[in-house]
Amino acid sequence: MHIRILLVEDSPDDADLVIREIRRNGYNVFFEQIQSAGEMKKALAEKEWDAIICDYSLPQFDAIQALAVLHESRLDLPFIIVSGTISEENAVTALKAGAHDFLIKGKYARLGPAIVREMRDAEIRRGRKQAEAELKQRNAELERLYRASEGLFSGGLVDLPSLARTIVNTVLQEFQQSNCSLLLVNNETRELERIAVEGPYSEEVSKSNLSLDGPGLIAKAIRGGSVINIAEVSTEVDYVPNWEDAHSELVIPLKVGGDVIGALDVQSPEQGAFHEDDERLMTIFADRAAMALERTRLYEQTIRQLERLAALRVIDLAISNSFDLRLTLSTVLDQVVEQLRVNAASILLFKPETGRLEFALGRGFRTRGIEASSLRPGEGYAGAVALERRIVQIPNIIDVIEQFTRRQLLEGENFISYFGVPLITKGELKGVLEIFHRSSLKTDMEWLNFLDSLGWQTAIAVDNAMLFEKIQRSNFELGLAYDATIEGWSHAMDLRDKETEGHTRRVTEMTLKFARVMGVPESEITHVRRGALLHDIGKMGVPDSILLKPDKLTDEEWQVMRRHPQYAYDMLASITYLRPALDIPYCHHEKWDGTGYPRGLAGTQIPLTARLFAVVDVWDAITSDRPYRKKWSRQQALDYIREQSGKHFDPEVVGIFLREIVDWH
Ligand code: C2E
Ligand code: SIN
Numbered sequence: 001m002h003i004r005i006l007l008v009e010d011s012p013d014d015a016d017l018v019i020r021e022i023r024r025n026g027y028n029v030f031f032e033q034i035q036s037a038g039e040m041k042k043a044l045a046e047k048e049w050d051a052i053i054c055d056y057s058l059p060q061f062d063a064i065q066a067l068a069v070l071h072e073s074r075l076d077l078p079f080i081i082v083s084g085t086i087s088e089e090n091a092v093t094a095l096k097a098g099a100h101d102f103l104i105k106g107k108y109a110r111l112g113p114a115i116v117r118e119m120r121d122a123e124i125r126r127g128r129k130q131a132e133a134e135l136k137q138r139n140a141e142l143e144r145l146y147r148a149s150e151g152l153f154s155g156g157l158v159d160l161p162s163l164a165r166t167i168v169n170t171v172l173q174e175f176q177q178s179n180c181s182l183l184l185v186n187n188e189t190r191e192l193e194r195i196a197v198e199g200p201y202s203e204e205v206s207k208s209n210l211s212l213d214g215p216g217l218i219a220k221a222i223r224g225g226s227v228i229n230i231a232e233v234s235t236e237v238d239y240v241p242n243w244e245d246a247h248s249e250l251v252i253p254l255k256v257g258g259d260v261i262g263a264l265d266v267q268s269p270e271q272g273a274f275h276e277d278d279e280r281l282m283t284i285f286a287d288r289a290a291m292a293l294e295r296t297r298l299y300e301q302t303i304r305q306l307e308r309l310a311a312l313r314v315i316d317l318a319i320s321n322s323f324d325l326r327l328t329l330s331t332v333l334d335q336v337v338e339q340l341r342v343n344a345a346s347i348l349l350f351k352p353e354t355g356r357l358e359f360a361l362g363r364g365f366r367t368r369g370i371e372a373s374s375l376r377p378g379e380g381y382a383g384a385v386a387l388e389r390r391i392v393q394i395p396n397i398i399d400v401i402e403q404f405t406r407r408q409l410l411e412g413e414n415f416i417s418y419f420g421v422p423l424i425t426k427g428e429l430k431g432v433l434e435i436f437h438r439s440s441l442k443t444d445m446e447w448l449n450f451l452d453s454l455g456w457q458t459a460i461a462v463d464n465a466m467l468f469e470k471i472q473r474s475n476f477e478l479g480l481a482y483d484a485t486i487e488g489w490s491h492a493m494d495l496r497d498k499e500t501e502g503h504t505r506r507v508t509e510m511t512l513k514f515a516r517v518m519g520v521p522e523s524e525i526t527h528v529r530r531g532a533l534l535h536d537i538g539k540m541g542v543p544d545s546i547l548l549k550p551d552k553l554t555d556e557e558w559q560v561m562r563r564h565p566q567y568a569y570d571m572l573a574s575i576t577y578l579r580p581a582l583d584i585p586y587c588h589h590e591k592w593d594g595t596g597y598p599r600g601l602a603g604t605q606i607p608l609t610a611r612l613f614a615v616v617d618v619w620d621a622i623t624s625d626r627p628y629r630k631k632w633s634r635q636q637a638l639d640y641i642r643e644q645s646g647k648h649f650d651p652e653v654v655g656i657f658l659r660e661i662v663d664w665h
């Protein structure tokens with residue numbers, strides 16, 4: 001065993017004795033003898049020592065001073081004092097100053113073992129000190145990391161790409177000169193999507209396409225769920241080169257719960273750039289990063305779903321509020337382009353008259369070529385969608401340009417991806433929804449499901465709108481598009497209800513006069529007129545056997561008869577331009593005291609026009625013949641109206657009616 005001893009001693013004889021004694025114990029000794037503080041400093045700075053043996057007092061130096069020099073050097077070496085005599089007081093002083101042992105000169109038998117023991121103790125002390133230093137450093141690293149990542153994960157919600165960029169940049173602060181990528185697994189395509197990449201060679205790195213099942217260290221780390229730390233990539237069979245200068249690579253899987261959602265990949269141009277410490281630090285960091293990524297991903301997904309739900313709701317509203325086909329389709333296309341994030345979309349409608357799919361409306365096209373679209377089912381891709389009634393997807397139009405029958409129409413559009421969605425409702429083909437994009441489309445299940453929902457909604461919208469157009473065209477049944485139609489219709493009503501002949505026309509005239517006297521604004525007069533004309537339109541739903549009964553109604557018959565205002569509401573409410581005219585048809589049998597029908601409204605809850613109409617309606621009814629009774633005399637009728645004031649009728653309305661209206665007749 002070799003021992004290197006620094007001997008602080010003035011007497012050459014004593015020095016010789018000490019060294020000889022140690023050698024006698026079987027040690028191979030190298031030593032240097034010094035006598036002053038200066039010499040000691042120099043020796044400690046220039047050479048490595050295993051122990052110091054020091055005479056208690058020298059002419060210009062002593063053990064206490066030597067201990068101070070040793071302390072100053074920050075070295076932890078065994079320090080053994082040898083002395084001719086030493087008082088107990090001096091011994092205590094020396095031990096307090098840091099001496100490890102002392103021996104009396106001449107009694108050197110203990111010297112060898114004492115040195116070895118002290119060397120072992122010093123070794124243990126140094127080991128413990130180093131461990132402490134490492135622990136301190138690790139704590140410092142962790143602290144730095146936590147500080148760096150704090151902003152990252154507590155700073156509110158950001159979008160996924162920004163979060164990924166921040167994560168990658170935080171990693172790069174640790175490893176300058178490296179490239180760092182963050183990759184996430186796409187569970188549907190099993191691709192590893194590089195969400196963020198930074199570093200001096202990020203351009204080169206970002207070119208490679210990786211798959212979960214494919215080669216490469218990243219895929220391997222994700223599949224295995226454990227860290228891969230390679231000192232020299234060129235010796236690795238699993239390595240797929242993507243950056244010429246790469247030498248070492250560290251791949252940390254990003255884990256959430258038991259799942260690996262992706263990986264952080266750091267590549268360095270240095271060999272063995274990543275130490276065990278780095279690995280440990282990065283693993284902790286990656287756990288936090290994975291959690292933040294997952295949270296952001298879930299948040300974005302939720303927002304997307306909410307937006308898509310809202311989009312469906314918008315279309316739903318458009319369908320129920322408008323029978324204008326163009327308006328509805330326009331809403332649909334707005335939502336398609338916005339929510340699916342595509343460049344253009346069009347709707348082709350199937351026209352049974354011609355048996356062809358014809359262009360109806362488009363969004364996002366640069367040219368007007370698409371407008372000339374006219375295809376037989378079976379012709380081209382849209383034709384295939386129609387004939388086979390299934391979604392057709394073309395990832396790259398250029399590959400199949402020959403089969404793309406409308407390629408001339410789409411010149412100058414530079415479309416790459418195409419989707420055709422059949423519009424089917426009640427088993428009938430209504431048309432095709434087409435989607436065009438000028439680069440390849442990244443789709444997932446969620447996207448496709450939403451596309452499917454949009455297809456359903458669009459088909460319903462088209463169906464509703466077409467139905468209404470058909471009705472409008474056939475003019476009579478529900479063709480309420482023009483006032484002429486309304487009048488014709490109410491006249492037909494009167495014809496059905498034979499004995500009330502002229503009732504509708506008379507009450508309408510009287511109501512309009514009354515409304516003007518009551519100060520109803522001119523802008524509302526049109527609606528009042530339509531309302532009066534249509535006031536008993538609900539009787540369309542009452543069978544002849546009840547409506548034309550020449551006798552009192554039974555209870556059951558009354559129940560049916562009393563439904564006529566509700567029928568009117570059901571028929572008219574969906575027609576936008578008749579909605580403001582609903583007050584009279586819906587509310588003309590409500591009574592001031594709340595005993596009327598259909599809703600039992602009372603007082604001013606009943607719209608004013610309905611309150612004044614009720615008086616006119618009853619006046620005209622009782623002064624006319626009915627199948628079940630003769631008409632009343634004028635006086636009887638006047639008495640009745642007056643008597644019903646405050647019961648059936650609004651007293652104020654009755655007052656004005658009696659003063660200003662009834663005399664005109
Ligand atoms: P309508 O003939 O146009 O009558 C409108 C409203 O005028 C009636 O609403 C009622 O408030 C009043 N009215 C009409 N005739 C009389 C009457 O003889 N005596 C009194 N006190 N008030 C009268 P109401 O009662 O809600 O009836 C709604 C509709 O039901 C009537 O419209 C009519 O088409 C039908 N209806 C009412 N009573 C009978 C009945 O006894 N036999 C048959 N077949 N139909 C009836
Ligand atoms: C890459 O970083 O794109 C591939 C390197 C590898 O994991 O082999």
Ligand code: SIN
Nearest residue numbers: 582583584586587607
């Ligand atoms: C309606 O509620 O829309 C009908 C008119 C009314 O009673 O206010």
Ligand code: FE
Nearest residue numbers: 535536588589
């Ligand atoms: Fe009525």
Ligand code: FE
Nearest residue numbers: 535536617621
């Ligand atoms: Fe009436």
